[in-house]
Amino acid sequence: MAASVQGGRTGNLPAEANAFVGRRTELATIAGLLGAERLVTLTGPGGVGKSRLALRAAYAAQSGFPGGTWLVELSALRDPDLLVNAMAQATRLSEQTLRPLLEAVGEHLAGAPLLLLLDTCEHVLDECARVVQELLASVPELRVMATSRQPLGMPGEHLLTVAPLPLGERDDAVALFAARATAAVPSFALTEANRRHVAAVCARLDGIPLALELAAVRLRGFPLDRLLEALDSRFDLLVSPARPRLARHQTLRTAIGWSHELCTPLERLLWARLSVFAGGWDVEAAEFVCHGGPLDAEEILALLASLTEKSIVTREDDGAAVRYRMLDTVRSFGAEWLTGLGEEEALRHRHRDYYRWIARQGEAEWLGPGQRMWAERLSAEHANLRLAIEECLAAPDSEPALELTGSLWYFWFACGFTEEGRAYLERALSRATRDGGPEHTLAVWAHRLVTVVPEDLEAAESVSAAYVWLAEERRLPVPALPLTGASLAVRGESARSAVLYGSAGRAPVGDGGAEFFQLLTLAVQAYLLAGQAAFERCATVGERLRQDCAKRGELWMRAWGDFFVSLAGIGLGNADEAVSTAREALAAKWRVHDRLGAAAVADLLVAAQAARGEDELAARLLGISRSLWHTAGLPQLGSPDTTVFHREYERRLRAALGDARFATAVREGRELDPGAALALALGGMSEGLDL
The missing domain is CATH 1.10.8 (Helicase, Ruva Protein; domain 3)
Incomplete structure (x- = not known):
């Protein structure tokens, strides 16, 4: 969705944890500045209330920003190069884009007045200044409010120093x-x-x-x-x-x-050790990383509850999982104590090793019933994964970085972080001291995988050989892998991809990556058959893909099986069945946060509903589809000319509705917030989905 209509509300501001008190003068000043200036920075020391004041000011300003008020939290960001990725993620722009990501973010934010709140900029100050300057130049409707312990130091910046609260008895x-x-x-x-x-x-x-x-x-x-x-x-x-x-x-x-002095010795020790986390943690992570010496793992849950009672730790319960976090100032205090205890390096390594284990667990279980859980868990742990990767990249041995970045192939590829994954994989591979080991092969394989969507066809053409190396290292059967064909197919070059396409081969056993490629082989085969209008064979291959995924309880790839079965149904004249199957695909793609896949399925629903004669609904769905593709930052899979049915059904809808009704319906669809758009597309199947 476009930035102006995300999530059924204008932006992503979190609920305020408690009542806001005071600051009337500052709020009035900020309101005036936001009305007149394009960049406002709140400065002041840690703990003085910059973030809370900015959040309250953003809430108060919402009505003046129909494009939304968007919070980008930067405190957990360690690598300045990921600043634009953090902005894209916060504003719900998929990273799967062929263009420079900053350009895609600028286009995503354009169209209506909106406010971007960058919270805690001081540790990535130079990159913030550069990115903000480019965005303000390219998006005339944009206003930026930043919080930082020091100014961004760029032209046009208007500063408001946040002072402590007035001290009178009535203040x-x-x-x-x-x-x-x-x-x-x-x-x-x-x-x-x-x-x-x-x-x-x-x-x-x-x-x-x-x-x-x-x-x-x-x-x-x-x-x-x-x-x-x-x-x-x-x-x-x-x-x-x-x-x-x-x-x-x-x-x-x-x-x-x-507050630290009033804690028990074990509470102080846990406080110090928890400072190694970025962005938050769950109980399992705390038990693994923080136990040792006098601190038993079995005691940690009770100690977390005690630190929460003392306002050192904040507990967050979203109904699905309980997580904890600390304010940056409190975390910094704990980090200094950790250094004083001489435990900093050991705890950083334990944190790194825990998230290496998490990545491997997710890889092993990705093609199974826990897929949605893993997509949500790794999204919640994104800041910690970044921190663990940076720790691996700082180590003299290159193998941990190769293993961790390679093991996360499913997160990079299926959950919308291909650009970030590609950058990390390139950094890990550039440090490799030797070729041919299993960790190196895994990283090469993962790197080539994430080039199937970007334009680097030459890199994609080596993925088959890279995987053969990996399979040989792990003593696995080697299926024929159609990754070069897939790379061509998504550009609409069906003839070349058909030549390069190989047989499906036998499904290897015992490795998540091998299973994934076996399923991908079927998906590419179905794609090529659809492009040749061989719909019966396409349906057969799509159904096999669905069944193979169903045996594993897998959602993400099964949705592509649904996609091809639905597409074949349209070609064979079974429009009602095609609509039902496409809705199943869309629901699954939404559950695992695959916005690129959701956009492709939305296109299919346009064709299916038009085939049923539901012309006005199809036109609204076309608006939804366009908005999803805009968010993903990609054209349709392949060029628009070769997208199956796309041009034909747009022409048919214009003819059936007339230009005015068609344009109105498309605009209405594009302007729907995601909840309403998904409900319209799914026809009542959206209950239970996290919108």
Whole structure:
């Protein structure tokens, strides 16, 4: 979908975790700046409330941005080169594009006024400045709001320094502390009798919101007067005389350090070890990475609950999985303690090895009933996977990076991250110290696989040989692999691809990649048969693909079997059956987050509904299809001239409806939000899908 109509709402802003307090003057200033300026940067130290203020301002501004208000969280991003990928992901643009990704993002964001919120830019400052400058130049409707500990430093940037909250007894600092104290201790109430003590606590903490929130939680164990005494007697645990800090930073670190001091030794140890995660973690990850020494894996869940109670850790429950995260300032504090404990390197390696294991587990189980779970799990762990890959790439031995980036072939190829995967694979391969080993062959194979969609045909032509090497290393049967033919087929060069296409061969056993290529062989065969109008044979091959996938409980490739069975049904005059099967394909593609596949199936539904005589519905579906292709950043599979039925049915719909009705129906389809679009396309089958 276009950026202006994503998700049934205008943008991707998360729900606010608790009530927003104060900052009326700042909010009014930001509203004025966003109305007049194109780049607004909120600056200030960590913990002063930049992110929360920006999020509240973005919420307040939503009505003025019909193109959406989009949050891009950058705190977990370690590689500046992935900044544009993060923007594409946040704004729901597939990476599967033949053009430079920044160009595709710019086109994706164009069309209506919209606001891009870049949160936590200071560690990727130069790349942020470069990308923002290019986007502002290419997208006139775009406004950008950034949060950073220092300015982006580019022309046209308007700065707002976020100060601590005012400290008077009737001011925002007291109001925030009281609100958070009441949430932590429901019996607490701000009264005239205790207001002076609350104001003194706020003054001791300089009105820094994060410090106030951490201190408010301490009321669970301290009366208010004791809380004030404790703050007065504490000092910044990590400040070195040789490295003096700004007073505001010292105050914040004093508050965090005091929370740290009030934790048990095991809670402190877990806090330090959790700092190696990026973006969040689940219980299994914490147990694997953080256990050891005095900390047993069986204790970690209870300790996580305790750290959550103390507001060190935030618990997130989306109904399907429970994950945890820490604020960056809190994480940084833990990371310094981890370094002080001498455990930093060991924990980074354990984190790396856990995500290597996760990648291998996902590969082994991808072609099975857990496919949707793995697509969602790896999407949630994306920041940690990136961190693990960077750790592998920094190691003197090249094999871990080759193995990890190669093992993730299914994530790169099927879940919409081909460009990112290709870049990581190229970095891993460039460091390889020897050719021919299993890890090197795996990475070569994965790299060639992700070139089936991009234009690098010469690279794609070596995938068969690369896979033969891999199969020989693993002592697997070697089927004939049609990857060169597939690369040609998706460009519409059916004649050349038919010549290069080989027989399906026997399905190898025991390796996810080998099974995948066996299934891909059938998919390419069905594609070529459809291009030759051999619909009965196409249906037979498509049905075999469906059955082979059904035996494994597999969704992603089975949906391509549904696609070809439906396509053959149109060719054979079975339009009702074609609609039903295409809807099954679309639902499956949506479940595993394959937006490119969903766009291809939407095209098929246009043809199927038109074949049934549902001309106006077909025209609306054509609008949905165009929007999906725009999001994917690709033309239709093959050139538009060779896409089966596409040109014929557009011509037929124009003739049946007339130019005006046709244009209106297409526009209505294109402007639907994804939930409504999917419901229309699936005809009631969308219940239970995560929209």
